[in-house]
Amino acid sequence: MLRQAALDIVIDTRGRGFYEFTDKVSVWVRQTGIATGLLTLHLRHTSASLLIQENADPEVRRDLERFFSRLVPDGDPVFQHNDEGPDDMPAHVRTALTAVNLSIPVLNARPSLGVWQGIYVWEHRRQPHARQVAAHIIGE
Amino acid sequence: MLRQAALDIVIDTRGRGFYEFTDKVSVWVRQTGIATGLLTLHLRHTSASLLIQENADPEVRRDLERFFSRLVPDGDPVFQHNDEGPDDMPAHVRTALTAVNLSIPVLNARPSLGVWQGIYVWEHRRQPHARQVAAHIIGE
Amino acid sequence: MLRQAALDIVIDTRGRGFYEFTDKVSVWVRQTGIATGLLTLHLRHTSASLLIQENADPEVRRDLERFFSRLVPDGDPVFQHNDEGPDDMPAHVRTALTAVNLSIPVLNARPSLGVWQGIYVWEHRRQPHARQVAAHIIGE
Numbered sequence: 496m497l498r499q500a501a502l503d504i505v506i507d508t509r510g511r512g513f514y515e516f517t518d519k520v521s522v523w524v525r526q527t528g529i530a531t532g533l534l535t536l537h538l539r540h541t542s543a544s545l546l547i548q549e550n551a552d553p554e555v556r557r558d559l560e561r562f563f564s565r566l567v568p569d570g571d572p573v574f575q576h577n578d579e580g581p582d583d584m585p586a587h588v589r590t591a592l593t594a595v596n597l598s599i600p601v602l603n604a605r606p607s608l609g610v611w612q613g614i615y616v617w618e619h620r621r622q623p624h625a626r627q628v629a630a631h632i633i634g635e
Numbered sequence: 636m637l638r639q640a641a642l643d644i645v646i647d648t649r650g651r652g653f654y655e656f657t658d659k660v661s662v663w664v665r666q667t668g669i670a671t672g673l674l675t676l677h678l679r680h681t682s683a684s685l686l687i688q689e690n691a692d693p694e695v696r697r698d699l700e701r702f703f704s705r706l707v708p709d710g711d712p713v714f715q716h717n718d719e720g721p722d723d724m725p726a727h728v729r730t731a732l733t734a735v736n737l738s739i740p741v742l743n744a745r746p747s748l749g750v751w752q753g754i755y756v757w758e759h760r761r762q763p764h765a766r767q768v769a770a771h772i773i774g775e
Numbered sequence: 776m777l778r779q780a781a782l783d784i785v786i787d788t789r790g791r792g793f794y795e796f797t798d799k800v801s802v803w804v805r806q807t808g809i810a811t812g813l814l815t816l817h818l819r820h821t822s823a824s825l826l827i828q829e830n831a832d833p834e835v836r837r838d839l840e841r842f843f844s845r846l847v848p849d850g851d852p853v854f855q856h857n858d859e860g861p862d863d864m865p866a867h868v869r870t871a872l873t874a875v876n877l878s879i880p881v882l883n884a885r886p887s888l889g890v891w892q893g894i895y896v897w898e899h900r901r902q903p904h905a906r907q908v909a910a911h912i913i914g915e
Contacts, residue, residue: 497637497777497913499774501671501740531781533815533911535673535738539749541689547875549821549867554856558864559871561853566706566846573701576694584698587689591699595687595752596738598815598876600781600911607909609819629747631673631740633637633773633913634779637777639914641811641880675813675878679889681829706846713841716834724838727829731839735827735892736878769887771813771880773777773913 499633500527506626508618511582513546513556516628517614521605524632530604532634536614537596539627542586543618544593550613563589579620586619593617601634639773640667644676646766648758651722653686653696656768657754661745664772670744672774676754677736679767682726683758684733690753703729719760726759733757741774779913780807786906788898791862793826793836796908797894801885804912810884812914816894817876819907822866823898824873830893843869859900866899873897881914 502523506514524534538545549555567588570581577583597614599606608614616626642663646654664674678685689695707728710721717723737754739746748754756766782803786794804814818825829835847868850861857863877894879886888894896906 497779499637499671499673501742531779533673533779533813533913535740537739537747539747539752541687541695541749541751546871547821548871552856552858555821555864555867558854558856559868562847562851562868565853567702571702573705574698576692576698578692584695587695588699588702591686591688592732592872594734594874598738598878599817600815600909602781602909607817607819609821609907611821612819627749629740629742633673639777639811639813641882673813675880677879677887679887679892681827681835681889681891707842711842713845714838716832716838718832724835727835728839728842731826731828732872734874738878767889769880769882773813 497635502630504628504630506616506628508616508626509623510621511618514616515550515613520614524601524606525604527632529601529632529634532601532632534599534601534606535631537629539629541590542620543616543626544590545595545597546593546615546617547597547612548615549611551611582621589619637775642770644768644770646756646768648756648766649763650761651758654756655690655753660754664741664746665744667772669741669772669774672741672772674739674741674746675771677769679769681730682760683756683766684730685735685737686733686755686757687737687752688755689751691751722761729759777915782910784908784910786896786908788896788906789903790901791898794896795830795893800894804881804886805884807912809881809912809914812881812912814879814881814886815911817909819909821870822900823896823906824870825875825877826873826895826897827877827892828895829891831891862901869899
């Protein structure tokens with residue numbers, strides 16, 4: 496019998512960087528008792544992203560950050576909107592270039608991630624933030 | 636009892652820019668009577684995007700446009716495909732760099748957007764277009 | 776009566792490039808007998824993408840590749856992580872800039888794609904890979 500569940504997850508960030516929460520999601524999926532279905536995560540912000548990336552070598556995330564810092568430089572004079580500082584508008588652009596929601600099939604009571612895939616909040620602001628993720632699962 | 640509904644939405648654009656349709660989506664979600672569930676939007680085009688971004692300061696969207704215009708310049712000589720003009724291929728690239736579908740949990744009969752999040756069609760072509768969005772909701 | 780189905784799809788790539796599998800997905804959707812619903816595809820890798828793009832003029836894909844090769848150059852000295860060669864880290868960045876999952880409403884027993892939309896695995900590595908896609912459908 497198909498059914499659904501929802502959960503609000505809060506990820507506290509300590510400024511720009513990657514915050515993995517794969518385990519938090521996986522534990523919740525198992526707790527719902529849904530073995531096969533669909534998991535959806537939506538980040539309720541416009542200056543951070545949800546990212547699925549390699550969770551093995553941390554150098555991958557450092558390189559991602561280096562690349563994006565060069566592509567969308569803080570304080571770029573092309574930006575007019577900088578009420579909250581030089582990282583304000585770059586955070587919005589990084590968010591547009593990545594994603595704020597993820598959809599992952601659930602199999603065997605687990606998100607069907609690849610061996611090397613982890614789920615991250617990618618904080619784009621320099622200050623700490625409490626980031627809210629709306630999680631939803633449907634299946635049986 | 637879980638159930639679903641679908642809707643075709645047409646957004647008429649007046650050329651390159653952002654067209655918010657959060658209200659149109661929210662009204663439909665409420666009309667379906669589904670209080671908890673999952674909302675999906677899919678844009679049926681390859682030269683425009685679906686974007687969730689800040690709906691407060693309009694300068695944010697202008698800066699996004701300025702950044703993308705610089706990153707993917709119209710008429711860039713790297714592009715061979717320009718049957719429909721200098722904005723043809725840049726529109727495809729912008730689409731690849733952003734998203735054409737969105738997945739948003741529904742809570743309390745509303746899409747669980749953040750306070751500052753709006754849903755936009757981002758038109759990348761300079762000419763007006765009628766953009767089709769396939770909407771789907773499942774829940775109860 | 777709502778129900779769901781899941782399928783593992785393997786796409787064998789021959790190195791960097793675009794591999795359309797729209798037909799494979801459409802055939803499976805029809806076989807499930809679900810006429811209205813939601814289709815989700817998730818790529819279980821961090822160095823390739825799922826992309827919806829124009830399936831008419833192949834020049835569009837060649838231009839996409841040219842643009843991304845320039846934006847994220849192989850061997851870029853900004854990258855430290857290059858255990859698997861000069862295309863290793865660029866593949867992760869391209870994946871972050873695009874998408875690894877897609878959500879498409881199903882109508883009339885077909886994914887509600889636009890006339891020109893095809894579904895591709897975009898292989899970012901130079902070597903051939905067997906890419907796994909987790910597919911899920913729910914509806915009736």
